Amino acid sequence: MNDTEIIEKAKALLGDKVLEVSNPALRRIFMKVDSKDLLKAVQVLKDDLGFAYVATVSGVDVGENYEIIYHFGNAFSQLNLRTQVPKTNPHVESICSVIPGAVLYERELQDMFGLVLDHVPDPRPLVLPDGWPAGNYPLCKDWKYERPPEKIPGGKS
Amino acid sequence: MKFTVPIGPQHPALKEPISLRMTLDGEVIRDVDIRLGYNHRGLEKLAEEKTWLQNIYLTERICGICSHSHSTCYTQGVEKLMEVEPPKRGIYLRFLVAELERVHSHLLWLGVAGHEAGFDTFFMYTWRDREVVMDILEMLSGNRVHYAINTLGGVRRDIDDLQKKKILDSLDTLRRRTEYYLKIGANEPSFVARIAGVGHLSKEDAIALCAVGPTARASDVAQDVRKDDPYGMYAEVPFEVATATTCDVLGRVVVRVKELMQCYNIIEFLLKNLPDGPVTVRAPRRAKPNEVVSRYEAPRGENIHYIRSNGTDKPERLKVRAPTLANYPATVVMLKNGFIADIPLIFAAIDPCICCAERAVTLVNARSGQEKVVLMSELRRQAHERWKKAPLKKDAVWPL
Numbered sequence: 378m379n380d381t382e383i384i385e386k387a388k389a390l391l392g393d394k395v396l397e398v399s400n401p402a403l404r405r406i407f408m409k410v411d412s413k414d415l416l417k418a419v420q421v422l423k424d425d426l427g428f429a430y431v432a433t434v435s436g437v438d439v440g441e442n443y444e445i446i447y448h449f450g451n452a453f454s455q456l457n458l459r460t461q462v463p464k465t466n467p468h469v470e471s472i473c474s475v476i477p478g479a480v481l482y483e484r485e486l487q488d489m490f491g492l493v494l495d496h497v498p499d500p501r502p503l504v505l506p507d508g509w510p511a512g513n514y515p516l517c518k519d520w521k522y523e524r525p526p527e528k529i530p531g532g533k534s
Numbered sequence: 535m536k537f538t539v540p541i542g543p544q545h546p547a548l549k550e551p552i553s554l555r556m557t558l559d560g561e562v563i564r565d566v567d568i569r570l571g572y573n574h575r576g577l578e579k580l581a582e583e584k585t586w587l588q589n590i591y592l593t594e595r596i597c598g599i600c601s602h603s604h605s606t607c608y609t610q611g612v613e614k615l616m617e618v619e620p621p622k623r624g625i626y627l628r629f630l631v632a633e634l635e636r637v638h639s640h641l642l643w644l645g646v647a648g649h650e651a652g653f654d655t656f657f658m659y660t661w662r663d664r665e666v667v668m669d670i671l672e673m674l675s676g677n678r679v680h681y682a683i684n685t686l687g688g689v690r691r692d693i694d695d696l697q698k699k700k701i702l703d704s705l706d707t708l709r710r711r712t713e714y715y716l717k718i719g720a721n722e723p724s725f726v727a728r729i730a731g732v733g734h735l736s737k738e739d740a741i742a743l744c745a746v747g748p749t750a751r752a753s754d755v756a757q758d759v760r761k762d763d764p765y766g767m768y769a770e771v772p773f774e775v776a777t778a779t780t781c782d783v784l785g786r787v788v789v790r791v792k793e794l795m796q797c798y799n800i801i802e803f804l805l806k807n808l809p810d811g812p813v814t815v816r817a818p819r820r821a822k823p824n825e826v827v828s829r830y831e832a833p834r835g836e837n838i839h840y841i842r843s844n845g846t847d848k849p850e851r852l853k854v855r856a857p858t859l860a861n862y863p864a865t866v867v868m869l870k871n872g873f874i875a876d877i878p879l880i881f882a883a884i885d886p887c888i889c890c891a892e893r894a895v896t897l898v899n900a901r902s903g904q905e906k907v908v909l910m911s912e913l914r915r916q917a918h919e920r921w922k923k924a925p926l927k928k929d930a931v932w933p934l
Contacts, residue, residue, distance in 0.1 A: 402614070404763050405827060430744050430757070432829070433855035435840040448827060448838060452762050457827060478744030478863050481570075482855070504571035515579055522579075 378453045380406055383426060390421050406456045412445075412469050415460050419447070419472045422458065427451045431472075434482035436490045438518045443467055443490055447479075462492070471497040489516040539874065543572040554869075561874050566866045581852040586612050586821065587686060589849065593839075594680050596854060599642065601680050602635045603832035604839075604854070609684045610765060611828030611841045615821040616686065622767070624688030624813040629766050630804045631674060631683055637708070637797045638667040639833035640790045643882075644715065647787055650882045651728045652918045656718065663711045666704050673697060688814025698805050705798055712794050719787070728921055729783040733868040733880035736781055745864040746857050747835020748793070749884050752778045752785030759831040773800050783883040819847045832857050834884075858884070875917035 380400050387408065388395055394417065397409040410418045422428040428449035437444040442461040449456045462469050471494040473480050483494045484503035491514040494500070502509070514520060537558040543551040551572035557565040577596065581589050589612075594605040606628060613620060620628075641664040648656030668678050675681035675691060683689050719725060735745065740753035750757050758775040760768045776792035778785035821843040828839045835857030844850040861884045868880050 401824075402826075407825075429741055432744075432836060432838045432860070433840070433853065435851070435853040437842060437851045446840065448840065450762070450829070450836075452757075455763060455827060455829065476744065477742050478860070481859060481862060502571070504574045506571060506574075515576060522576075 380404065380454055383454055383456070384408075386426060387422070390425055391418055394418060404454045406454060407459065408456060409459050409461075412460045412462050415458075416470045416472060416475065418458060419475050422449060422456065423475055426456075427453075428456055429476065431476050431479045431482070434479060434486060436486045436492065436516065438490065438516065443492060445469060445486065445492070447472070467492045468495055469493070470495050473498050488514075490514050491517070541877070543569075556869070556874070556877075558874060563869050563872050563874060563877075566869045568862055568866060570862075578852055578854060581849055583848065585847045586616075586819070586849065589852065590684055590686070591680075591682065593852075593854070594682065594684075596856065598679055599639050600635060600832045600834065600837075602631055602683070603830055603837050604856070605682075605684045606632060607828050607830035607832075607837050607839045608841070608852070609686060610830070611826045611839050612686060612821065613817070614826045614828070615824050615841060615843050616818055618687045618815060618817045620688040621812050621815060622809045623692075623811045624815075625766050626804050626808050627674075627689045627691075627693060627813060628684060629768070630693075630801060631671065631681055631689075633797050633800050633804070634667055634671055634674075635681075636833045637794060637801075638664050638671065640794050640797070641667065643790060643833075644787070646882050647729070647783070647879075648725075650879045650914070651725055652914075652921070653722070653725050653728075656715070656725070659711070660715070663708060666708060670701050670704055673700065685814060686817035688812070690814070692813050693808075698808070702802065702805060705802060709795075709798050712791065712798070716791060719791070726784065729787060729879065730780070732783045732876050733786075733872060733883055734782050735864055735868050739867050740781075740864060743863040743867065744860055745835075746860045747832070748786055748789045749835065749861050749864060751776060752789045753781045754779045757836075759829045759836050763829055765828075765830065767804075771800055771803055783879055786883045820845065821847075823850075834858060835860060873920075875920045878914060878917065 380403070384398055384400060384406060388398070391410070394410055394414040395408060396411065399407045401407065428451050430450045432448040432450050435446045435448065437446070439461070442463050444459055444461050447458040449458065460469070467490070469492060471483055473483065474496065480498055481503060483497050484499065484501070486492050487494055487500065488502050488505045491512070539556045539558055541554045541556065543553040553569040553572070555567040555569070556563050577592065581592055584592060590605050590609055593608040594601045596604045641660045645657040645660035645664070648654065648660065671681060672678050674693060674697065675683045683691055735749070735753050737753050737755060740750045740755050745753070745755070746757070754777055756775050756777050759765070760773070761775050773796045776789045776796060778788045780788070823843055823845045825840070825842040828841065830837045837857055838855045840851070840853040841849055842851040865880070865884055869877065872880060
């Protein structure tokens with residue numbers, strides 16, 4: 378099954394749910410869906426096209442929106458499913474009900490971008506330390522690290 | 535009576551400090567809870583503030599064992615963004631170092647597996663032979679750990695005929711030694727019995743939990759980026775994907791030993807077919823706005839970098855996923871319903887960087903909340919005691 382066949386089949390199965398699709402290089406497919414169609418698209422990719430392996434989930438801050446990219450792989454090709462959610466309402470459905478192996482990547486997104494993954498099996502923070510101030514999402518473009526003022530024990534004030 | 539055993543965070547059985555809280559029923563692990571983030575260095579944020587060239591050396595420092603994997607994965611992605619095609623000799627040399635790194639990583643891991651199983655002679659032998667590879671790497675790149683041989687558009691150092699001959703000679707030694715390990719493994723019933731059936735991960739679980747690398751291949755999932763999505767010159771190199779069907783630690787040992795033999799063949803092929811010409815071309819300082827997904831088969835599994843450029847000399851976004859993270863959900867399944875004595879061995883089986891020093895484990899009595907600190911060496915001693923008394927698995931065979 379080559380890239381063209383995969384794209385044709387995905388278009389046939391998902392119809393107008395596929396907003397954009399491109400094939401910039403051999404074995405690299407980029408596909409865009411709306412965030413409310415995400416779970417359906419992942420289900421179709423897994424069941425009908427054999428993309429059962431999620432390599433990782435990347436988040437990108439693109440100004441008004443967050444872009445989330447799910448990187449799938451199988452023995453023939455590599456498919457990247459992207460979706461966008463507005464920063465004002467950053468809710469997206471978890472894909473763990475279809476692919477349980479995605480849980481750590483989705484939890485990382487919650488920590489790093491403040492996205493809310495609905496129905497993720499284990500929504501605790503993953504990589505940020507305990508006592509991390511709420512509302513600080515390090516990979517947002519407007520977040521800057523400020524070094525806390527140094528306190529010398531026993532020093533002046 | 536149920537116990538909760540916290541292991542870590544200062545117990546990096548895996549390379550990063552990690553906290554595992556195990557709920558025990560007697561000696562059997564019933565539940566495992568993983569807590570990460572003790573070693574989160576904010577590297578992805580830092581990469582957005584460094585130039586394309588500086589980031590090679592940053593990505594190289596993600597890992598101390600597979601340093602070349604990360605820098606190669608990043609470099610080949612950025613070369614695609616910059617539309618630079620490295621010369622063929624450069625590519626061959628880049629992946630020559632990559633395969634040598636795989637050999638040193640697998641030999642290191644074999645030693646650790648032997649050590650955790652209580653077979654320290656094996657550990658001494660493999661680590662002695664690993665020095666042969668480390669010497670080659672030092673000769674090629676000047677460094678033992680961070681080779682820093684990659685650059686945008688090729689590699690930084692060329693190789694001469696004398697070095698080529700030296701590598702081929704060393705390869706003979708390594709081949710002979712690896713065959714000897716196969717023989718030891720096959721004729722050492724206590725070693726096979728110790729690792730057979732431990733840390734079971736079924737094929738269905740390995741697929742559902744997106745396991746990668748030798749962990750997945752030991753569960754009969756023939757997944758290898760070098761075959762599935764050939765990068766560099768792997769499309770023209772003959773090699774086989776090593777798999778095992780036993781789904782346990784024994785399978786993971788077998789897969790790695792088989793992979794070692796494949797690595798020697800690949801190295802020999804690369805050296806004998808090394809093209810002439812330059813090793814590097816000039817790369818631009820900026821990259822047009824674009825995005826790329828770069829995949830690489832690191833010694834421990836698939837390594838994936840997602841890179842997005844914005845037209846400047848710095849990346850817009852660099853997302854790194856190292857293979858160990860992908861294997862954590864599978865580790866939870868492996869540990870469940872196993873014995874507390876198998877914890878070090880199962881950890882060792884997914885990642886080669888374990889137990890270099892004494893680590894403390896706190897045992898908490900769930901009823902009284904009383905805590906007891908034991909050293910990793912004590913835990914290992916208890917494990918050896920327990921397995922000395924265990925009956926030999928007579929039907930366990932070395933499936934090679």
